[in-house]
Amino acid sequence: MPAGSGFVPTIDDGPLRMRSVHTRDSRELERVLLDNRPWLQPWEATLPGNEGRWNVRGAIRSLLDQAASRSTLPFVLEWDGAIVGQLTVSNMLYGAVSSASLGYWVAESAAGRGITPTAVAHATDYCFAQLGLHRMEICIRPENAPSLRVVEKLGFRYEGRRRRYIHIDGDWRDHYCFALVSEEVPRGVHARWRSGEVDESVAARPASGPFA
Numbered sequence: 001m002p003a004g005s006g007f008v009p010t011i012d013d014g015p016l017r018m019r020s021v022h023t024r025d026s027r028e029l030e031r032v033l034l035d036n037r038p039w040l041q042p043w044e045a046t047l048p049g050n051e052g053r054w055n056v057r058g059a060i061r062s063l064l065d066q067a068a069s070r071s072t073l074p075f076v077l078e079w080d081g082a083i084v085g086q087l088t089v090s091n092m093l094y095g096a097v098s099s100a101s102l103g104y105w106v107a108e109s110a111a112g113r114g115i116t117p118t119a120v121a122h123a124t125d126y127c128f129a130q131l132g133l134h135r136m137e138i139c140i141r142p143e144n145a146p147s148l149r150v151v152e153k154l155g156f157r158y159e160g161r162r163r164r165y166i167h168i169d170g171d172w173r174d175h176y177c178f179a180l181v182s183e184e185v186p187r188g189v190h191a192r193w194r195s196g197e198v199d200e201s202v203a204a205r206p207a208s209g210p211f212a
């Protein structure tokens with residue numbers, strides 16, 4: 001299904017298009033981000049000690065620099081041609097580690113359509129099948145029920161709790177870590193999900209103990 005050229009593919013799935021972000025997206029992206037402040041802010045990464053305004057164009061340039069060095073896949077998510085979110089594969093390491101991390105958001109008006117699990121599945125399949133990566137990781141705040149549903153639906157396996165792991169919304173926040181390795185999905189994440197073969201229980205968190 002990947003149809004684009006270069007490192008960041010274009011992937012279409014019905015009304016959803018995943019494509020590389022461009023600097024010309026900065027105005028539209030900034031508008032969606034501003035319109036969704038209360039929806040996104042509790043889950044947004046922040047810079048410790050820096051309360052400054054964000055610079056969307058600068059952030060896009062930085063993502064494109066990282067894509068040029070093959071360490072990031074910076075997708076925008078379009079629904080019927082309008083930007084509704086972003087999905088970023090980052091920290092891409094090759095060789096003996098061959099692992100990456102995945103983050104995402106969609107506008108409140110686009111939530112609940114399955115956009116994120118579809119995009120996560122395609123991005124992970126692309127990384128495993130086309131780039132030869134071996135492991136994909138997603139870290140989520142314990143309070144983020146909608147995002148926890150995304151990893152459950154796709155059968156990402158719970159690995160543990162990282163204490164005060166990422167600076168989010170102004171403080172260091174605990175995160176649950178979930179991952180998949182390529183051997184777990186020989187037919188692909190998207191095909192496994194769509195054929196109803198996901199064991200959602202692998203994403204369950206222990207109720208107590210050191211990993212809860």
Ligand SMILES: CC(C)(COP(=O)(O)OP(=O)(O)OC[C@H]1O[C@@H](n2cnc3c(N)ncnc32)[C@H](O)[C@@H]1OP(=O)(O)O)[C@@H](O)C(=O)NCCC(=O)NCCS
Nearest residue numbers: 039043104105106111112113114115116117140146147149
């Ligand atoms: C988490 C998020 C990316 C999920 O994206 P999505 O494309 O809506 O994913 P889905 O359509 O699969 O919905 C996932 C769950 O969200 C919940 N949900 C659906 N519509 C919702 C809405 N309008 N408002 C809140 N939650 C909703 C449901 O529990 C759904 O699970 P279900 O399909 O089993 O009912 C999205 O809610 C979001 O962008 N939230 C704010 C930013 C964020 O949390 N980013 C992730 C940080 S780890």
